[in-house]
Amino acid sequence: MKRLTIIITILCSLSAASAQKRVIDGVVWIVGENSILRSEVEEQRQMANYNGVKFDGDPNCLIAEQIAVQQLFLHQASLDSIVANEGQVSTRVNMQINQYIAEIGSQEKLEEYFKKSINEIREELFEAIKRQMVVQEVQQKIIGNNKMSPSEVRKFFESMKPDSIPTMPATVEVQVIRLEPNITDAQREEVKNRLRDLAERVNKGNADFTMLARLYSEDEGTSKQGGSLGFFGRGMMEPEFSNVAFDLHEPGKVSRVVETIYGYHIIQLVEKKGDRINCRHILMRPKVSDDVKKATLARLDSISFSIKNNTMTFEEAAMRFSSDKNTRLNGGLMSNPNSGSSRFEYQNLPAEIAKEVYNMQKGEISKPFAMIDTQLGREVYVVVKIKDKLDSHKANLTDDYQVIKRYCENIKSEEILDNWVKNKIKNTYIYMTPEYRDCRFKYKGWIK
Numbered sequence: 001m002k003r004l005t006i007i008i009t010i011l012c013s014l015s016a017a018s019a020q021k022r023v024i025d026g027v028v029w030i031v032g033e034n035s036i037l038r039s040e041v042e043e044q045r046q047m048a049n050y051n052g053v054k055f056d057g058d059p060n061c062l063i064a065e066q067i068a069v070q071q072l073f074l075h076q077a078s079l080d081s082i083v084a085n086e087g088q089v090s091t092r093v094n095m096q097i098n099q100y101i102a103e104i105g106s107q108e109k110l111e112e113y114f115k116k117s118i119n120e121i122r123e124e125l126f127e128a129i130k131r132q133m134v135v136q137e138v139q140q141k142i143i144g145n146n147k148m149s150p151s152e153v154r155k156f157f158e159s160m161k162p163d164s165i166p167t168m169p170a171t172v173e174v175q176v177i178r179l180e181p182n183i184t185d186a187q188r189e190e191v192k193n194r195l196r197d198l199a200e201r202v203n204k205g206n207a208d209f210t211m212l213a214r215l216y217s218e219d220e221g222t223s224k225q226g227g228s229l230g231f232f233g234r235g236m237m238e239p240e241f242s243n244v245a246f247d248l249h250e251p252g253k254v255s256r257v258v259e260t261i262y263g264y265h266i267i268q269l270v271e272k273k274g275d276r277i278n279c280r281h282i283l284m285r286p287k288v289s290d291d292v293k294k295a296t297l298a299r300l301d302s303i304s305f306s307i308k309n310n311t312m313t314f315e316e317a318a319m320r321f322s323s324d325k326n327t328r329l330n331g332g333l334m335s336n337p338n339s340g341s342s343r344f345e346y347q348n349l350p351a352e353i354a355k356e357v358y359n360m361q362k363g364e365i366s367k368p369f370a371m372i373d374t375q376l377g378r379e380v381y382v383v384v385k386i387k388d389k390l391d392s393h394k395a396n397l398t399d400d401y402q403v404i405k406r407y408c409e410n411i412k413s414e415e416i417l418d419n420w421v422k423n424k425i426k427n428t429y430i431y432m433t434p435e436y437r438d439c440r441f442k443y444k445g446w447i448k
Helices: 002-019 038-051 059-080 086-104 107-114 118-143 150-159 185-203 209-216 239-245 290-308 314-321 351-357 397-426
Strands: 027-031 034-037 171-179 228-233 258-260 263-273 276-284 369-373 378-390 430-432
Touching (some): 027 038, 027 059, 034 038, 034 059, 038 059, 059 118, 059 397, 086 107, 118 228, 118 397, 150 397, 209 276, 290 314, 290 378, 351 369, 351 378
Antiparallel strands (some): 027 430, 171 378, 228 276
């Protein structure tokens, strides 16, 4: 339920951002001072189909209601001066774009599906995720401190009827040690010199930036558009990138080389418009030789051998050797960003790790293998260990206390939010076209 609500929130915002760019095609709802367009509902259905969202009822009715509920939360955000951290939004946008491309097969297929360029998708997704984060912060403020004590959780669980106790999906806890190939200073300097040469050619008028981006940029998301990033605000990109981009003043000129977590860039200013700029960029990364890759795998294999022979524990090895800053201080234990716990359903793990651990047993350590870091867009090498593994089963307090606790707290939170929405509807002007008046909505009071 919570995941469905999050997806719907993103879709509401994504379609709203897109609709603002088009000629008004017909208002179907008015919520307070905000209108909902027919195109928003129709476009969101396309996004819902892509994400595999299933609706328990008429999608048009449920989508319109979700958009309306979102508008109530966004209005409250404006009253409370709640805004999103654009740096965090930018990070999530990059991860989402990479995930979409990995799922659909290529950037071209993604653009074809949504009938938009990658820059349009990126810009609309930025606004969508920004709105989602604002809504979540408003909801958290409304809910407040909603933690339940162990006795309250036990009382709730014992009050549940046997046939209402949920079946828990198979889950796994995974520890990981990650190594990245060693990049020498000479390799870094080689890449920077190549970029400096390209920048000099453009600045002297001897080459076209867009053509060079198509030929040399390693950013799959923008290279075929000549490196175009479209318009973006300062917080939409990595700070190192934004600082240099926003210091450019002359359209057409190319920046110095910029290093970010993704690699090395040069940036060309296209246009400035208020607090937003339109830029192109070329991304290059140092090349890792096959010998270096083999050496990295061999080093990881040696670490794994030491663990299996009890020379050190997996936790000690993660602390000493892993390059994954998110897990190495926690014994390599991966954290599920969807739940905040260390348990993953298999489909929520990175694909390469899920495939590797599916047939492993508790306590078993894998052979070293390569995987793609989707956030950074580069290959890394890992070895994983199964800390714990649970087959599908009926929920119980011994194995699933944290899940049951979150389930209880979510029910309590939903009750608080439902009551808030009901009261907000009573005090908000609502209009809808006749086609929606026979809908079966979740909330009563929309029709006045």
